[in-house]
Amino acid sequence: MAAFVFMPTGEPVNPTSGVSDESISGGSDELISEDSAELVAAVGTHGGEPETGFNPITGWGYNREPLVQSTLFKKDSNGSLIHDLATNYSVSDDGLTWTVNIRNDVKFHDGVPLTARDVAFTFNTAANSSGVDISVLKNAVALDNYTVEFKLNDPQATFIHKLAVLGIVPEHAYDETYGDNPIGSGPYRFVQWNKGQQAIFEANPDYYGQKPYFKKLTLLFMQSDTAFAAAKSGQVDLAEIPSSYANEKVDGMKIVSLNSIDARGITFPMQPDTGRKTENGYSIGNNVTSDPVIRKALNIGIDRQALINGALNGQGEEEFTGVDKLPFGNKEAIFEDGNVDEAGKILADSGWKDTDGDGILEKNGLKAEFTLLYPSNAQDRQALAVALSEEARKLGINIKVEGKSWDEIDTLAHSTPVIFGFGSLDPTDLYLKYYSKSYDPSSYNNVIMYNNSVVDNYLRTAITSVDQDTANKNWQLAAWDGTTGFSEKGDATWLWLASIDYLYIMDEDLDIGIPKIQPHGADIFGNILEWNRTANKTAIQ
Incomplete structure (x- = not known):
């Protein structure tokens, strides 16, 4: 063939x-x-x-094997870091300076040696682009041919993961057409793109x-x-x-x-709709999902395995926190789902009742219903959204499912639940989802506008800690510390459904x-x- x-x-x-x-x-x-x-x-x-071609700086190969390009580090089948171009690295006591040594025997596909200048050029260029997120990088400098120094704006121990996902491009052969005819130092050379x-x-x-x-x-x-x-x-x-x-x-x-570890979950806008708008003029807040009782009832009332069996033909596993399988996931935050009676009780105790017999609960004149968006080209998300709507009906909650383009979703995500996919070995994803100051109206970072000072403290401790055990413990506490957290047992910020196969x-x-x-x-x-x-x-x- x-x-x-x-x-x-x-x-x-x-x-x-x-x-x-x-x-x-x-x-x-x-x-x-x-x-x-x-x-x-x-x-x-x-x-x-890839819309912009095989260019790591615009997203090609990010979090995946780029084929054409090499990376400083890679991850093995267990998710552990191993060397690729890098031979070793060190971090300053304040966590703001990272020094990486690289191999001296690597050539680009055109025969030109790869040096630390190419590494620095790649990261500096990527930091000034919108294709990948390495905004924590202040600048990168080649100290000599095989040593590169990274200066950070914030002491993020998770920066090591950035060094494992960005393919290195040649400074001498990089221009606006690079993605159409890429040169790298990876295991495969680019031949043609039709x-x-x-x-x-x-x-x-x-x-x-x-x-x-x-x-x-x-x-x-x-x-x-x-x-x-x-x-x-x-x-x-x-x-x-x-x-x-x-x-x-x-x-x-x-x-x-x-x-x-690719989990499907639904955002719950946590602010009520008070007429506020983002800087782009998009509506903020949802009067139904801002009620924690609605969020908790859906989390414990739906049957995740039934969703997987039906919508995914059994090809997936139940997901409760979005990171259940990862070292920084908190098993104490996992709960029993499919409990329709308990979900109904907490709804009723909070005043949500079906007073007009239409099968949908109301409270103070507000119907327990909202729209759920999914990207219209994603079959698995559509199937999960439809199946979830059927499950929610058992609780008296009406979920109206709509497929939209990502451009449309961008304008609605601050006020309307969206079924997203996330899954990375880099816990920075947790930080961007739940840290209050990570909210960015131009992105999906903390799009629900979550703000919990206790969780913020755990997240900051985790992301700045160079000790992996300390970091993992604080990532876990951010989900649930016995009193609060972003998981269902705490603030029920998301409705996580399944990790897909x-x-x-x-x-x-x-x-x-x-x-x-x-x-x-x-x-x-x-x-x-x-x-x-x-x-x-x-x-x-």
Whole structure:
């Protein structure tokens, strides 16, 4: 088949027992057919074709394996940091200065050596762009060819995660057209991009790390239904597919389901509607979701597993805090859901009653109803929104579901609940969601306008702490400390529903090793350097 791969985010964990590196890299060419070392992948549901091209500074590969570019650090299959370009790093006592040493044996695809100047240029350029969020960076300076110093505006210990997600671009070859013809130092070189159709990459023969088995990757930009049809007809080796196809059978192919930390949750605007507007003139506040009783009733009354079984065809896991599976998640904040009776009681005790017999509760003339928005191109979110509306009806709460473009959602998110997707190994996401001063009317940072001084204190302690145990403890306390927190047991700020599974159909002989933890947007190719074909492995053993 042709070759194609797209949007990776992980790293190899070395599942190569009994197989030499030479064999995996294609060293024994007589045993590896040219076709077997090519990969065609249809991936478009999550991530999809990059609008601004393969440019890390405008978002390409952020939180995923960028293929073309290298990063300073990577994360292994357990989510632990490992070196890529970086060889070591240090942090000043005040947490404001980070010094990173890099390898001295790396070249860009055009043969020019990669130095600390390129690293500093990449981060400084990204900090002044809107494509990625590294606003904490004051500036980066190359101290010598292989040492770069980062000065921060705020002592954020989580800055280490930024060093693992931004691909390094060459200062000498960067301009406004870079995304259309990128040069990097990663495991694959860019070959061509037929916009709206495909992108092609080939293995970098000068790559400093483990050489990939697949010498050519072809990424086909397809929607999920089309991708599944392409897999059935034998046109692709790998396709990302929707959960509705989980039980399909295709000769010569297998379906693989990958767990993720990609959680789906619903924002609850926490301010009442008093007529306030954002600086852009968008309405702020919602009189229904600003009532904590409504928020708590929905959290404990809906049956998350029923939502997963129905809307996601069983492809997901219950989610209660948005970070249940992560080291900084608080298990004490998890609660029993599906308790319709208890939800009904707290609603009734607070004065929410159905006085006109229409099945919808009222209080002081206000109906217990609101609109829930989802991005109109997201099938899983639409399905979850519709299923949630049905569950909420059992509680006497009427949720009106509407699909909108992101441009429309931008104008409504401060006053209307939205079903979002989040999932990162970087706890900075928690800080941006719940820290009161992170509110930004031009972004989704603390879009609910949450303000709890106790939670703020935990979040600041966590993000500035260089001790990981102390940081994790404070992230957890921010969710629930026994008295307050952002979780349902405290202020019930969000309605978290499920972490989704990512579903792929692929050739039976395709061995994808041990995939990395799947973040929001998926990272199927995060460990592409480990991939092989089982027929080839058998032949060369």
